[in-house]
Amino acid sequence: MTILLTNAWLLTIDAAMNVHENGWLRIEGDTITALGSDAPPEVPGAQVIDCQGDFVMPGMVNTHCHMGMTVFRGLGEDVDDRLYRYILPLERKFVDRQMVRAGTALSALEMIQGGVTTVADMYYFETEVGRVAAASGLRAIVGQTLADFDPPDHKSFEEGFALIEELVAEFAGHPLVTPSIAPHAPYSTGLAVMERVARWSADHPGVPVQMHLAESDLEVKWARDTHQTSTVEVTRQAGLLKPGLICAHCLQLDDADIALMAEARVCVATNPRSNGKAGRGIAPVEKLRAAGLPVGIGSDGAMSGNTLDLFSQFAPVSMFAKLLAGSRKPLPASSVIRMATIEGARVLGLSEKIGSLEVGKQADLIRISLAAPRLHPIYDPYSALVFAAMPTDVTDAMVAGRWLMRDRSVETLEPARVVADAMQVAATFKAEMREIDGGAR
Amino acid sequence: MTILLTNAWLLTIDAAMNVHENGWLRIEGDTITALGSDAPPEVPGAQVIDCQGDFVMPGMVNTHCHMGMTVFRGLGEDVDDRLYRYILPLERKFVDRQMVRAGTALSALEMIQGGVTTVADMYYFETEVGRVAAASGLRAIVGQTLADFDPPDHKSFEEGFALIEELVAEFAGHPLVTPSIAPHAPYSTGLAVMERVARWSADHPGVPVQMHLAESDLEVKWARDTHQTSTVEVTRQAGLLKPGLICAHCLQLDDADIALMAEARVCVATNPRSNGKAGRGIAPVEKLRAAGLPVGIGSDGAMSGNTLDLFSQFAPVSMFAKLLAGSRKPLPASSVIRMATIEGARVLGLSEKIGSLEVGKQADLIRISLAAPRLHPIYDPYSALVFAAMPTDVTDAMVAGRWLMRDRSVETLEPARVVADAMQVAATFKAEMREIDGGAR
Incomplete structure (x- = not known):
């Protein structure tokens, strides 16, 4: 099947x-096979768009x-202790x-509608995330979380590693879904478990490792109190600071941390809306990029970043860089789009x-309407x-040559049913929140 | 004509x-005459929606x-000297x-589509702004700018005041468009002209005064070098710091400035995206509101804030307050919506x-679709x-009982023609920019 745009x-x-x-672009199967700006070629039998x-x-x-968390979107907004309270x-x-x-499913629907074609996820029951992502047609890295705070799907790290083995077995060789191991954060796994993850990772070179790193003051304090050093250095001591480690947030860094990260060739996922909404601070994106670290953009879970x-x-990541520098120049728009792609x-x-x-690359692309006067x-x-x-300007989305959305209509999910399922979960949560708040809302 | 929502x-x-x-809401003529959450009343002959x-x-x-400036949207993005260069x-x-x-016209179209029903504007040839705003059906305060930097419509302050007299004459008694006088900023008018504006304003109590205030480091330096004090104090000395003065930006303020502003009962228009994009700083919105000053939200011109x-x-104004405080709590979402309304x-x-x-209030309202899974x-x-x-979720907009947009279709402007006119201006600008850049883009 050939498609010619x-x-x-x-x-x-x-x-x-x-x-x-x-311009024009030719897609054969899952691959981009030609593109240009001259007259488009004649391709007999091609679908021409x-x-x-x-x-x-x-x-x-x-x-x-954290795709599973989208059912929490906007819950406990503006409440400082909402994590422990709700x-x-x-x-x-x-x-x-x-x-x-x-x-x-709600997350996949929103991302396809908003122009995201690849997502890195970490949450619980991650085989379910992988299955829904696969059904939606998204390209995804799905990370089973490991944490010590009594998470809903594992009561011990033994159980956590068993879930990871299951995940890896289920998605080994999948063309779009890549299983991943996701120690939650240094403070919520601890040095010994981080060392075990590092050993496991060395035995599974194709499985990406994802982790929250240097996200909060509390984490910095934990590293100082427990290990008399920075949280980045603890991660290095555990043997986890390796090429390709996906480090989310990275707010609380000093220059020595950035040097360690650059030397280890880790990667960074910055989440400006989530960090800004939490009042946690501004990630040093320009410094990280200047040190040679690739920095991508993340939404974080909808509980934190909402969309x-x-x-x-885009505006937050750009404004934050400009505010840090006191100038219009840092992180120009073209760099923001490179980070997003x-x-x-x-x-x-x-x-x-x-x-x-x-x-030669996979045909993962989006079309954005220019109809809006805005x-x-x-x-x-x-x-x-x-x-x-705006995300609403995206009209079409394709992953590996397959249309996930045509003319704003998502072809791989049933939007009405997806929203209804999420609203049913929300109704349960609302009832429980009334309990928590003692009947007084 | 009665409308029942x-x-x-x-x-x-x-x-x-x-x-x-x-809920339900009844509109008769230009006024809201009833609303409630019980069963809606029977209103024979009403348009029921x-x-x-x-x-x-x-x-x-x-x-x-600055509605006229929307033809500059995105021009010279990320360039520090774009003001003087382009x-x-x-x-x-x-x-x-x-x-x-x-x-x-492009601005009015975008605002109606995005849920804005009232705008305060300041630019040049402001009678034209008032005429287009009136035709679009928006409620508007239109401010003729006065400035000393050789602006395109007045070569002297005499000419500037003449334009203001024309503006006031044309829109006196207009139900939706209110003429306004807009000294550009303290540094670009100077003490004597500010004093003249204050005297003129005392003679024209129904004409709002709008002004940029405490926007940049350069303005702070000007006030210190020229008057050995703050720019707010210079404005007070000129007699302009009066109840109702609309002060835009207000970034560079100390506590004494805020106290002066509160005592004088001025009003503030904060422009978070414009300020963030310029890397200029964060307005102390929570401090201003705590001092009893009303703070509204502004987009600034599209050259500065783009939309x-x-x-x-909303996200910028909220995040900036939370980042300043290092907490999730400041400026909760309900306060942001109060600021916007x-x-x-x-x-x-x-x-x-x-x-x-x-x-009893004017029927200025919008309807926002909840169809998006997001x-x-x-x-x-x-x-x-x-x-x-998102602004694209707004489906209907009404001002004074008149529908400006129904089901995403703007009824008072011709969108295709409006966009075409703006693109024609942009083509002229692009040619000139190539000249400025010496033929090398």
Whole structure:
């Protein structure tokens, strides 16, 4: 099956940032086989789609998410102790395979509608996440979490590792879903378990490791009190600071930490909306990138960042860099779009396959309508994407040559049913919150 | 003509923040005459609209904008010297009545589509802004700018005041468009002209005064070098710091400035996206509100903030307050929505007329579809509005009982023509920019 996109404003995000204002792109099977800006070729039997001048660009890469948690979206907003007051009790009582499926399906639906085609997830009952992601057609890295705070799916690290073995067995060789091991954070696993993860990882070189790192003051205090050093150094001592480690958040870093991370060639997933909403601080994105670390953008879970598209993260990540520097110049719009695509792919170890529109790469792409008056005039397509476009402008999404959405209609999920399932979970949570709040809301 | 909205999730934004989950609202002529959450009344001959459970709330109040500048949207993005390199040369060469009409029409279209029903504007050739705003059906305060940097419509302050007299004459008594006088900023008018504005204002009590205040380091330096004090104190010395003065930005303030502003009962328009993108800093919104000052939200011009809806400002204004405090709690979502509605109305001196859905107030309201999966679950409607809703979720907008948009179709402007006119201006600018950049893009 050959698909030919014509009359597209092609943003390739290749190394030269080539843009073809009147571009075309050929897809054969799951692969991009040709593209250009001259007259499109004649391809007998191809499905030809006239993109009417719309942007066509690589699908976006959400480098950090907890898809199952989308059923918590907006719960306990603006409450400082909401984690202990609401979330942990609700998770312990209600998080099961069915809830994870409901949250993951809602997340997949929203991401496809908002232009994300690849996601890195970490949560519980992660085989369910992998199954729903596979059914939705998304490309996904699915990480089974390991943590010591009595999480809903494992009572011991033994049980946690067993879940990881199951996950790896189920998705070994899957074309789109990659199993992953996800120690929650240094303070919630501890040095011994981190060492065990490092050993396990050395025996499973194709399984990415994901972890929250340097996210909060409490974590910094834990590392200092328990190990008299930084949380990054504890991670290094455990043998986990290795090439390809996906480190989420990375707010509380000093220059020595950044040097350690650069030397180890780890990768960073920054989550500006989640961090900003929590009042936790601003990640030193420009410093990390200047040190040679790839930095991708993550939405974090919807409980923290509320939306799962990357458009919602663009203005924050850009503004935060400019505010840190006191200048308009840092992190220009084109860099933000690189972070959302090719650099995010690098963070997930997928940049040979996806992240740019180039011959030989997987056909993971999105089309963005320019119909909204809000987008015009367009002096610079990257500025329009970063500061004026909305997830609702995405009309079509493709992963590995398969359309997941055509003309705003998601083809792999049933939207009404997905939303109804999530609302049913929310009704249970609302009842429990009334209990927690003593009947007084 | 009577309109009855039924089956609405009514967010009244009245003093008690009453919400009617299954609410109704009656409009007669330009006025809200009844509302409730019980069974809707029978109103023979009324146009009955079933809102299908959607949010219905007051139209949003954009307290600071430069509508004519929307033709500059995204121009010179991320360039530190873009004001002197591009904007001022382009303004001097090309800003005329036709360009101001084109930019204002594009702005009005975008604002109506994005849920703004009232805007405070300041720019050049402001009678044109008033005319386009009136034709669009928006409620508007239109401020003729006075400045000393050779602006495109006045070569002297004499000419500037003449333009203001024309503006006031043209819109005196207009039901929706209020003329306003807009000294650009302390540093760009100077003490003597500010004193003249203060005298003129005392003679014209119904004409609001708008001004940029404490926006940049350069302004702080100007006040210190020229008057050995703060820019707020210079404004006070000029007699301009009076009840109702609309002060835009207000970034560079110390506690003494805030006390002066509170004593004088001025009003503030904060522009978080514009300020963040410029790397200029974070306005002390919580401090200003704690001092009793009403603070509304502004988009600033599209050259600075890119979009003109207020949804784009919600996450930034909220995150900035939380980051300043290092906590999730400051500026909860309900306060953000108050700032976007009733508090914004107070900033513009219109809170007796608009800003909440209450009997006797003008029927300025919007309907927001809850169809998007991204909005669910909804535990708190204000959280959903602040952190998950998009301007594209707004389906209907009404000002003074007149529908400006029904089911996403703007009824008062011709969208295709408006966008085409703006693109024509942009083509001229692009050619000039190539000249400025010496032919090398």
